[in-house]
Amino acid sequence: MDLAARIGAEAPAKSWGQARDAARDAGEPLPAVARELADALGHALAEPLVALTDLPPFDTSAMDGWAVAGPGPWRLGGTGVLAGGRPEPLAEGTAVSIATGAELPPGPIAVLRSEHGEVEKSARILFDRAPSPPAPGRDVRPRGQECRSGEPLLPAGTTVTPAVLGLAAAAGYDRLVVHRRPTVELLVLGDELLDSGLPRSGAVRDALSPLLPPLLRCGGDVIGRRRIADDFELLHDAIRHSPADVVVTTGSTAAGPVDFLHAALAETGARLLVDSVAVRPGHPMLLAELPPAADGRNRRLVGLPGNPLAAVAGTVTLALPLLRRLSGRPDAEPRRVAVSVELLGHPRSTRLLPVLLRENAVAPLPFDGPAMLRGLALADGLAVVPPGGLPVGSTVDVLEVPRP
Template identity: 75%
Template sequence: MSTSPMNRTTTPGRGDPACPAVDWERAGELARESAGPPLPAVTRGLAEALGHALAAPLRALTDLPPFDTSAMDGWAVAGPGPWRPRAGGVLAGEEPGPLGAGTAVRIATGAPVPAGASAVLRREHGEIEESTGLLSEHPAGTAVPGRDIRPRGQECRTDDVLLPAGTTVTARVLGLAAAAGYDRLAVHRRPTVELLVLGDELLDSGPPRNGRVRDALGPLLAPWLRDNGAELGCRRRIPDDPAPLRAALRDSTADVVLTTGSTAAGPVDFLHDALAATGARLLVDSVAVRPGHPMLLAALPPASDGRPRLLVGLPGNPLAAVAGTVTLAVPLLRRLGGHTDAEPLRTAAAAALPGHPRDTRLLPVRRTDRGARPLPFDGPAMLRGLACADGLAVVPPGGVDAGATVEVLPLSAG
């Protein structure tokens, strides 16, 4: 765990000017540092490896292609034409016999090229003369040696590194791994997450009523966490009561506990007190970012088996919670899961992006051919702008002028 001087077991920081908020970029660094090394490697079948990070480089188990193959439908020909056609043909999945000089055989795309063949003559370029029965090329000279043959090892040779460790296993990676001969992959274990949704005012179904509002964060965060490498163990509602909150923090066996709400200093904001009561160490207590500044990161006491446990506390307002997710939860989860950090995405601002006077601002934007365009409905309690966005612009204090470069955090499937 981090030994940052910000670690503490007391609860200062909630509006205390002696405990200034952490810079936004530094908060992400602290989240990564607190994760420590990635979780141990496990072996998974290809389908089960989806979403994990490779624990070792993906090396080719064979040459690709493993033999010379035809790139087109047509004729495998040996030497210069005209050629005498051989009976039958070669299909993908067959092992053809050798081809003698001056002969040809029909061949399908992807089929192994017979030994002795010098080229593949495309179907539309070949014609069998009725008078002689010989195959000729039209136009002449198209069957040059090597034409339309994919040579063995064109894509890779055995033991070549195809992908580095830390690569996220996507559907595309699964395809490459299968082509390279893999049935199972060594990947990092995904961090388990328990999502605690705090608040008596939340409803689980129907429209808002009687002073209560729908829980938007439970449905929003669950797929977002999975998309960023987490194994979501359970999602629970916790009432505005310190006792069940303390019990939930104490008894959770997840690698990461994620809470929504109760991070500020309101009359029913019990999270800081519950953390202190359970012996947690605060690593981050407020971040200089809008929305979402009252987010926090804490190290919980280890699990009974000695595993470290961490907690990310998100504000209760929906867009503020999303800001906390991308600031603290995503870097933490990806580092625990062994995923390589992505290169920052930078683009031009299609219009002026308004900023906060002192803090970083995370602003919902839509990327266009002119750059990032700000969207309306961007208040901390709003989700309409986020639903239309494909990224969050990282706007430094004071804002960004139109045409200037800005970093954009792509939004996950959540």
């Protein structure tokens, strides 16, 4: 029995759910680091975000107009209050112009909107033309309306989005403590791949080099992509010396004449965690634990099939769940959708089927073979069809294919 067959015999194919669970359990979130706000985008919070101040930090005007004290009419006094300025106290029966977001004078103050006031310029008297008199607190954003100092705002594990950056800055943060994102190196294997032009002389275009890095960046930082020829020593050296936390390979996962991945992993001293998954397309995918790097970092390898749709299936099954785990983020949950057209399944394996979502029901797309991308290019997601298929009237999980 050759090496690939021996390894396969020792590690029977896992179900699709078991494979995803194995990917999620294949590591722990990477260590926490403190980053400047601008550098924290896309990372996961390593600790809860807690307000460092009240928001707003003081009573502010919600409108352009006048801050008024007591019932009108009011005598206008002082200079107007702009955002960032410090107001003087207002005596009863007086008013001062104020801008949206400006701090209000102390006391029981209301804001009279600019469209509701009329000024007698010669006497500097402000008259109220509002439908009802402004009661104290009207059009005022009171201190602490959004949160109080010390209040939890977001839990650990939250992905830092632009909105999270804005909230953190408003709440008083200059830096955020986040999990380091895993680094990823993509190794595209095969002598038959072309970088440009039309397929010719038995060679085909490399569809995976432009396809996979944007998907992988949804879970980690892609630090490199290399083309590796069908050569055992070249592949072994590339895996052994990769600086990445996660190495992702394409092709060479089966037992063909130039499929050297299993042998290279064995020579490297890797431990297989997943070797083949009962899923179509993409069943010859694998996940391995590599020997630690020289600096002690744990390393993993995800082996994707070489066919494009099968490689995407491997990405959503193994690569993204692993990368999200390492980055401290929860894995994406499928969307439960009604089945309005019978979904044909494989007799023994889960099927990942490109589908459109129409009025919360799935519509399967053609061109769903392992080497095809035409269906995926139109798809809203991949329906997770269990063995045997699903009848009309049932429901199906739809897994989103990340869009950067």
